[in-house]
Amino acid sequence: MKIASIGSGNMGGTLGKRWADRGHQVMFGTRDPHSERMKLLLESAGANAQAGTIREAVAFGEVILLAVLPDAVESVLAEAGDLHGKILINCTNRFDGVSADEEVRRLAQNARVVRAFHSLPWEALANPRYDAGNATAFFSGDDPEALAAVANLASDIGLDPVDVGSSDAMAKVDMAIGTMWSVLAPKFGRDYSLSVLRR
Ligand SMILES: NC(=O)c1ccc[n+]([C@@H]2O[C@H](COP(=O)([O-])OP(=O)(O)OC[C@H]3O[C@@H](n4cnc5c(N)ncnc54)[C@H](OP(=O)(O)O)[C@@H]3O)[C@@H](O)[C@H]2O)c1
DSSP states (O other), rough: OEEEEEEOHHHHHHHHHHHHHHOOEEEEEEEETTTTHHHHHHHHHHEEEEEEEHHHHHHHHEEEEEEEEEGGHHHHHHHSOTTTTOOEEEEEOOOOOOOOHHHHHHHHSEEEEEETTTTHHHHHHHHOTTTTTEOOOOOOOOOOHHHHHHHHHHTTOOOOOEEEEEEEHHHHHOOOOOOHHHHHHHHOOOOOOOOOOOO
16 A cells, blocks of 8 residues: 555654555655655665655555654644545554544544554564564544555554454543553563454
């Protein structure tokens, strides 16, 4: 697929590189396409990756990954241009009581928003395979075709996608994951994952 990553840091850089490696065409939408940091990222991402402005990347992508810090979400979406028909993956998190999911759905009303990849640290996205199985990527949204596309993008990089249904259900999952993180991260560090075993 043609994927734009708005944000080229831990999340955008990691997922963009992994999708490029799996044969997808990736454009990083960035404030400075010619920066030294972007040059290094493109070198490590290989021939399937390129960089452009945020607007160029949004025009390029069938799928847009929104991977910026919370205080940049509003300005980036305002700059993005027409999101009509685009699949917008929201992996942003906020820790100030505002729902990052609701915020992006409100600001990007003509996009097909899917909440995904936010429940995993970038270290697990870089390598979701553990001895006991693959990390689960919980996702939610309203648009069946967009959900299927995002599930495929998760599977492509070795994640086990689990559709939790509605935004309300995702809020509950996020609450549970956050609670577990507060207990497990001090014990195992950032690079542990949850996996939903099922028959
Ligand atoms: N880190 C994790 O493990 C993790 C896990 C789950 C969810 N998240 C969420 O994912 C999002 C990104 O986190 P991250 O760790 O990838 O952050 P990061 O490494 O700091 O990268 C953020 C990116 O946002 C872009 N950016 C920053 N300020 C901007 C602005 N004012 N306007 C436009 N673009 C701006 C930058 O791209 P350019 O400099 O190229 O423009 C930068 O590459 C956050 O919302 C975070 O809560 C992170």
